[in-house]
Amino acid sequence: MRKISGFIISALLLLPVWCSAQDTTRYPINDMKGVRVGIDLSKLALPVIYSGRKGFEVSVDAHIKKNFFAIAEGGWLNVDLKNDTAFHYKSNGYYGKFGIDYNLLKSRRPYSNDLLYAGVRYGMSFFSHEADDITIPSQYWPAVPGQSIPGADLTAHWIELVMGVKAEVLKNFYLGVSFRGKFLIAKPKDTSNPYQIPGFGKGTSNFVIGMNYYVSYNIHF
Amino acid sequence: MKILSHALKVLLVLMVCSCEEFCEESTRTAMVIKFYSAETNLETTLAGVSIRGVGAVNAKGADSTLYRNASLQTALCPLNPGADTTAYLISIGEETDTLTFFYKTNPAFISSECGCVAFAEITDIKQTTNLNFRIVNFNPSVGQVSYRNNVVNAENIRIYH
Incomplete structure (x- = not known):
């Protein structure tokens, strides 16, 4: 299933190139007024994909200049995993x-707000983790029950490089x-690495690849 | 862009279908001991080495020997997660030394599929000196055993002989 998804993802990235090859007329991006607010549907699907996880993520972006968009994203992640033994x-x-996106796409239609963009983000996370009722298995020494990871308040910072598309499927949607x-x-400072860093991903990795799937609405004012 | 928007809807459905199912990480934790030549300071292979944990017993109740009369360049010796010291007997021929490792255990959660493991920080090492070993605490952080090209990709203790 992951290989099929990867193929479709690659095809999606090539679609703008294929579409643009059909017509040589280019139009500048429309000057989008107001702000676009969105919600990440992949975060809402977390409980279905990964048992014991739930979260949400929202974004706000606005057209600031020519092909540049300022963007802020934020969210919450809760993990509760239990194995009785x-x-x-x-x-x-x-x-x-927080970051900036740059639109790479010259649309085939006038007044089009579709985007193919590249961007950069600075991310930070504030979270806590703990564990109890841990049994440490051992292949050589006896297993040890009744262990715990004491609660700790942690922070993490990271940089993201982003590539994506936004298609206006209905007016303002x-x-x-x-x-x-x-x-x-900046890693969390704890003797026990966190399982997940909210917004970043796996707590034991220094580099993570991620994906978001947004539905957004442009609020005019 | 209509094709693109339809494809995005299909992708949402596919995302729901990708699930974690298996433990894909090593859950084996052990102290990695490598042997070095005291003359050349290069890694070396020692012959006729036997290693046994003091107090370790196997399921049949007999002493559990990790390595018996083996030729070793690297030895993987687990630390007892239920204690703060672990002693190993290392024998070459008729001579035996006792190496005692002092450490702090830190439980770590890997994933739902893999469960928890015990990492450790080695704080001190004491030894007897029948075999004239020189022990170096090269990397006190004991974690998951991993391999690169079939070679253990970590090193905690260097024993010069």
Whole structure:
């Protein structure tokens, strides 16, 4: 299933190139007024994809100049994983990201707000984790029950490189997908690495690839 | 862009279908001991090495020997997660030394599929000196055993002989 998704993702990235090859007329991006607010549907689907996880992520972006958009994203992640014989792990936290997107696309239609963009984000996360009822297995020594990871308040900072598309499917309504390479620049300081860093991903990795799937609405004012 | 918007809707459905199912990480934690030549300071292979944990017993109740009369360049010796010291007997021929490792255990959660493991920070090492080993605490952080090109990709203790 992951290979099929990867193929479709690659095809999606090539679609703007294929579409643009059909018509040589180019129009500058429309000067989008107001702000576009969105919600990440992939975060809402977390409980279905990963048992024990739930979260949400929202974004706000605005056209600031020519092909540049300022963007802020923020969200929340809660992890509660329990195995009656081995562990009960809990994590909860918030994150925020700020950055700039640059539109690479010259549309085939006048007054089009579709985007193919590249961007950069600075992200930060504030969260806590703990675990109890841990049984440490061992292949050589006896297994040890009754262990715990004490609660700790943690922070993390990272940089993201983003590539994505946003298509105006109905007037002022957008569907978009983005792919991100995330580089951890400040690790959480704890003797036990967190399982997940909200907004970033796997707590033991310095580099993570992620994906978002947004539905957005442009609020005019 | 109509094609693109329809494709995005299909992608949303596919995303829901990708799930974690298996433990894909090593859950084995062990202290990685590498042997070096005291003359050349290069990695070396020692022959006739036997290693056994003090107090370790196997399921049948007999002493559990990790390595018996083996030729070793690298030895993987787990630390007891239920204690703060672990002692190993290392024998070459008729001579035996006792190496005692002092450490702090840190439980770590890997994933739902993999469960928890115990990492450790080695704080001190004591030894007897029958075999004239020189022990170096090269990297005190004991974690998951991983391999690169079939070679253990970590090193905690260097034993010069």
